[in-house]
Structure formats: structure tokens, C-alpha cells
Amino acid sequence: MNLAILLPLVLVYIGIMSLLAYYGYKKTVTPEDYLVGGRNTNPIIMALSYGATFISTLAMVGFGGVASVYGMGLLWLAFLNIVLGIFVAFAVFGKRIRSMSSKLNASTFPTFLGKHYDSKFITVFAGVMIFIFMPAYTSIVLIGGGRFLQESLSINFNVALLVLAFIVAVYVITGGIKAVMYTDAFGAVIMLVGMAIFLFMTYQAVGGLFGGHRALQSLSSMVPDNLKADGHNGWMSMPDLGSPMWWTLVSTMILGVGIGVLAQPQLAMRSMTVSSNKSLYRSVIVGGVFIFFMAGAAYMIGPLSNVYFMETSGQLAIQAAGGNTDLVIPKMISTLMPDWFVYLFTLTLISATLSTVSSLIHVQSSAFGEDILRTIGVKKIFAGKISPNRLGVIVGVVLAVILAYALPGGIIAQATAFWFGICAAGFLPALTGALFWKRASRQGAAASMVVGFSMSVFGFLFLKSSQSSAFGVSQALFGRDFLLPFPWTNIDPLLYSLPLSTIVFISVSLMTNKKEKQEWNKEKIDAVQ
Template structure:
């Protein structure tokens, strides 16, 4: 236990030290929010990866979907690497950097305002971001608190409060550059840690071959064997929904897309694409592959794991040597704090830049930074309260909270953002329609199925799953925007504005 405490304390002191180092280097809003748009490829790629993968993935998703699909859950990690990282950088990276710089957009709501010449879009998108980032933040707290309880015997709620305080300290002091440097440090921990953990867990059952053989002998719901060790698992249809949500979802999340705004040049985009993809293969692939062996360590009680889905990974970790368990704690803490810092910085900057600043024309940069720091604390406080309230509610397991958040955010933003980078013909009406459909479908599904405790199935697809609902909102939005754009058309002013915006690509210093 002493070794675990030493590892934890040293790690936390490093994080606070980084925040203190950058405290006096943030003299402008652009520096605080985007690091002055001067970050290189490695920092940006690691910031992208560590913001992508947190305790939500390692504890919540890896545990639940590893239990449901066996080693076929590894496809989720592969999808995260190929779609969520590689294609996201290839499709969105360069054009996001160029257009956001030309429009002087520091946040996604600012991008919507200046791309579509609409203050309404900025206000509405800012409100959506603030509301729906909260459940995602709560899911991050819940995932980490469960491992801390197992490793240190600290009650969940104290873990949540302590984590929020440390995150607040280094983000409020250091801003984006501090989070980028800590993300790089945290990323190193994650790469080394997940590799060591996977190898150690497999060795507990005699290695890879022996572990797969044992998994092969576990019967599925119909009594047959071999499904949990098969290539596609027992339920490939619903597995596809998880791949879509967790992979395509990054294309519409403001805290992920914002990483492209901070890159300094196109060369950094090319290098960052490779680095972030390799990072995702190791971290996401490793997490889901590990989760696929959960049934070897947790008892099956009437089809469900003993202690619930969120207890699977913590129970596996209990079998590891104490020193390695301490490294796992730091691994998950690294992933979670990097994600949290990205979430709170995104939310506070959106509230300040897109909602508060427009109401006060005399707001100086100094006051703007002060308000942003205050909102970081407020956002963390609200999410802590929600995390504690929902911690023991069986309807709000980690995967549910994340699915609601990603479904609403990416369902609303993915299509208008992506199309807006490539197509002049996107109309304001289509963007509003996508906002309404993304948020509306998510809320309707949440109240009817999740809170209504209803079930439903169509052609083997679980209609009650918030995962599938989130995946549907994204795909639906990709159809809504072009259809509504073609039906509504653009006026003369809209055409002129779009033409002016797209001159950035012909005049950019690529």
C-alpha cells in the first residue's frame, strides 16, 4: 500500500507543478484556450488520445462490452483507431486548422457562428455543450472512483471530490498548454501501463492461448460455447452500434475537434495523424481486448456480472501485484484527468467566449480569463454533484452516461461541422434541424427507454440501448443536413458569406 501511495502522490505533485509552471504564461484568452495555436504534432496527438480515452473506456466500456461480446470487443478499439483517430485526422484535421484560424474561432460555437453567420447557432450550440458535457464528466468520475475504492479503500464520493480538486488546480493555473504537457506525460503512462496490464492479466491464466481456450469453454445464453472467443462474438449487430458511437462520435465532440484548432501547421497534422492512430491502437485496442476476458475473473449471476458491469475491471485489477495495481491507478488517473481537463476547459471557454462575452462589450481579456477560471470551478462542482447522485443508480452506469452525452453532442454537431468544412451549400436551416434532431432524439430516448425502464428489439437491434440511440443520431444527422440544405436553399447573402469563408483554403500557407 505504501508503494501505491508514493506513486500516486508523486504523480499528483507533477501535475500540480506543471500547472504552476504555466501559471504566468497565459496572458491572453487564445493562450489559455488554444495555447496560442503553436502546439506541435506530438503534444497535439497525445492530447487528442488522452482526451479520447479515460476511465470511461478502461473501466466502463471495456468491462461491459468485454462481458457482452468477449474478445470480439477488440473491434471497438480497432474502430476507435481507424475511424475515431486516423480518419478523423485525415478528414477534419487540416481543414479544421485552416478554417478555424481564418475565422478566428477559438471554440466550436464560435466556428458555427462565423461559418454560418449566425449568433443564434453560437448561443444554442454553447448551451448544448454545457448541458451535455456534464453527464460525460460524471461518467469519468464514476469510472475512476471505482478503481480507487478497490485500490485504496477510499469511499467513492471522496475520490470524486479529490479528483475534481486536483483537476481544477492545474487547469485553472495552466490552461491549455499545461493540459497539453500533462497529457503528454499521462499518455506515456497509458502506453506503458496498458501493455503491462494486458500481459500480466493473460499470464494469470497461463498466457494468451490458455486464456482463449478457457474463454471458448464458457457457454453463452443459449448454452453453446465458443462465441466469446469468436471473431465477431455473440451479437455483431449491437457490437456495430458501439463501434459507431465510440469511433464516429469523436468527429462531433467539441473537446476533440478543438485539438485541431491548436495545431501550428500542416506538417504537424501529418505527424499527429500517425502518432494518434498508433496511440489509439495500443490504448483502445488493449483496453477492449483486456475486457474481453472479464468472464474468466467475475462470476456470472443470471447473465450479469457479480457486482455489476462497472465492477468487472476493478475486480480483475485486484488479482495483479500491488506495484502493478498502483501503476494501473496512475494509468487510469492519467487518462481520466486528461479527459476531465479537456472537458472543463472546453465547457468554461464556451460559456465565457460564446455566452458571457457577447453580453458585455467592455469585457477585458483579464476579466475574461477570470470568468473562465470561475466557470471551470462551477462546471466541476455541478458534475461532482451529478456523479455522486448517480453513482449507485443502476440505470446510470458509466456506459449510459457517456452514451447520452456523445449521442446528443455528436448527433447535433457532427454533420453540420463536417459538411461545413467541405461544402458551401450547407444552410443555417439544416444546422438548426440537426441540432434539434440530435438533442431531441437523445432526450426522447432517455425518458422513454432509460428512465421509463422499457425494452424493445428490431431485427436483433436493441432499441433500448443508449449506445444504439447515440449511433443513430449521428447517422441521422448525416442525412438531415444535406436533405434540408437542398430543400431550403441559400439566399444571396448566405452564398456570398460561404464563398468568402472558403477563400481561406486557396490563400492558406499549406
């Protein structure tokens, strides 16, 4: 790319982001402004911020490239992203989170759970889990953005990584969630325009909507032998039921990420930032359209790239990309799209990186400052010169940068599935019970969270081969990359950790609810007397 064109565009982009961050800073007066935007955020801003936080370079480039191998079956994930990630998250979960968090005066996800169940343990435990495990997810998004800047601007990776981290730290420290959401919304508009154009141009290049799908269907005979052996039936069909590809596609990519979105702290907090249920309903339309053009477009472009590369180079997409799925979408852009779009997509990927990282850092900082330190009684740091939340931003950024250097290559997809999976197993039963079940108990929620996180982490470290091999803990302790044979090597831990944590939550709640209610009534009577 011509740096004489790209650099001014990037500088203008950063300038606009800085102005929006400054505007958020000026609007941030109270702690509630910093944490939940004063609970009066415009629903369109909220929906765009939610979508931009949800979708990052991992979905646009990483999962788009994966779709070039797995085919149109990945569209089931886009379906769950819209139905669960938007409709259920806003219209069902969101409205109750909004109203209940306002009544409880809860400004963070762990504090919401802790106050509802009247448990400091739940608040601190949830905060610790977020602060320990979320940096791994943050770091891989940061890695993706840093590598992209390294290639597009021809700058050192270390410089790119530190620049991104510095930009995020500045506007999260100063403007809190308001600065994050304003900049997210601006980035979301760029992302939406870029992916909509990319989808249109892709279909135009492969013969249109019907012609492109017919051409993709005709490529079924070109499936490589190694993929056939794993259950691949062509890019317009699902893999063989129970095959390695089927387990990976369904359990990890579709269910793991599709269900895990409901228990993502950084996304659930968005519901706390609006003033009414009506605002949440308005957000459904904006959020649904955004997710369709971001996730849905990537999952359609990926499979169709096989048609394009076969027609232009006589190769499948994965072959044209040298066997690296992460290079499919960038190579597709560089060969198909005009020069001006390459510059637009550069800004699109920068926006995706900054929006996701900033939201993750904000949640990590609130977990550290609000849910851990304040809950145990620490309200000021360094003689009152810095608040725990702002110190949390610094610590969160530092941890993300350290992990960005420490994590091995090829761990992006594994870390994504890991974070979404442990959140679903650890948080979803307790969150659902808090919102909809009156007999849910404090002990049931606590036991469920401990069991869910423990079982999920165990599965990722010792059973599921892609993650256990990458993390290396099983190899270090037992001399084996995984402990059990197929199909356990391909089954996502969500499929057994979430049911187990749900059973624990229900059974313990039923056993302890009556006793907890009696204790609560006694405390209430004693307080009156």
C-alpha cells in the same frame, strides 16, 4: 495496498502534475494561449493529450469489463477508434479544422461553427448544448475516479471526489489548455506503459497469443443460458444478427462511440492547437499507437479474462466478479499482476480520470464564457475581476460534482453512450458540411443541430431501454420505462437521429443556400458603398 508505498507515489505524481500545470500557467499569456495553446503545440504533446482525453477509466475498466461479456467483437470499436478517431479526425477533419479556425480566428468548437455559418444562434445553441449535457459525462468520469481512490486509498468518497475536482479546477483556471495538455501528456505516458504491461502479462498467463485465443474459443460451450438467449455465440464470434446483444454491441458500443468521436468538441479542439498539417500527420502515428494499447488492449484483456478465471477459479469472468462487469478488470489485476503493478495501475487510473475531466471542464468553461456569454455581449463578470472563461471552470466543476451525487448508480455506460450519441447527431452533419460542402447553409446547419439533438435526446429518454430506464423520465411521464417494443429498446438513437439530422441539413441547405448567398452578396455590396 500498502499506503506507506502508495501515498508517497501519489504525492510525487501530484507534484509532477502541479509543476507541469505551473509551466502551462507561465506559458499562458493571451486568450488564444488559454483556449487553443497559441496554435503552436508540439504534435506529440497534442496526440498524447488527445488520446488521454479520449480514453478514461470508462474504456480501461468499464468497457474492458463489458468486453468480458461481449467478447472480441468489441475490437471493431478499437478499429473505428483508430480509423475514425485518429486517422480521419487528424488527417481529414483535423487539417481543415486547423486551417479554417485560424482564418476565422475561432478558438472554440461552437465559435468555429458559428463564425463559419455567420450565425450567433449556432454559436450559442452549440455552447448551451455542451454546457447542459457535458456535465453528465464529466460527472461519471469523476465518479469513476472518486470510487477508485475510495477503494485504493481507503478514504471517504466525498473527500476523493472533492480532491479530484479541486485539482482539476486549479490547473484549468490558471493554465488553460496548455496546462491541460502538458498534464495530459504526462498522464498518457503512464497509461500507455501500464496497459502495455497488462496486455503482455495477460497473454503470458493464458498461454500466449495463439494458445489464449484457442482456449477462449473452446469456452463457447460455457456461455450462460441467459446470454445464449440474447444471441451470444461465444467470445470469439459476433452475436446472432438482429439479436438483442447484436443491436447493443453494434449500434451502441461500436457505432455509437466509434462515430460519435468525430463530433466530440473536446477532441475536435485539439486540431486547433497545432501550427501545421504536417504536425497533424505526425500526430497520427503517436495517437494510433496510444489508442491501440489503451482501447485495443482493454478490449482483448476483457474476453481473455474468461480463460484466466476459468483456469484459476473454475468460473467465467463475470461470475468471478460477482455479476458486476466493472469489477472484472480490477479483480484481474489484483489476482494476476504483481504488487508493484497494482501501484502503477493506480497511477494509470488517476491519470485517466484527471486527463479526461480536465479537458471536459476546459470545454465546458469555454462554452459558458466564450460561446454563450461573450457572444451575447458579456465580457467581464463581477466588475471585471473574473473572466467569463474562468467563471465557467468554477460553474462546470460545481455542476459535475452535484451530478456525481445526484446520478443513480449503474449509469456510467448509459451516460457515455448518451453523450457520444447526441454529439454525433447534433454536430456531425453541420461540422462535415462546414468542412467539405460549399452549398451548406446557415439555416440548414441550425435546423440539423436542433433536430439532431432533439431526436437523439428523445430516443435516449423514451425508446432505448437501458438509458430510458436509468433516467426515469418516461416512467415519470407515461408510467412505462420505454414507449416502443424490441428492437427499439436495443437500437441506439444514433441510427435514426443522425440520418434524420443529415437529411434535414442537406434538404434545408439546398432550399436556402441560394437565398443566403444573395443576401450575403447584398450585404457585401452595401458595406463597400
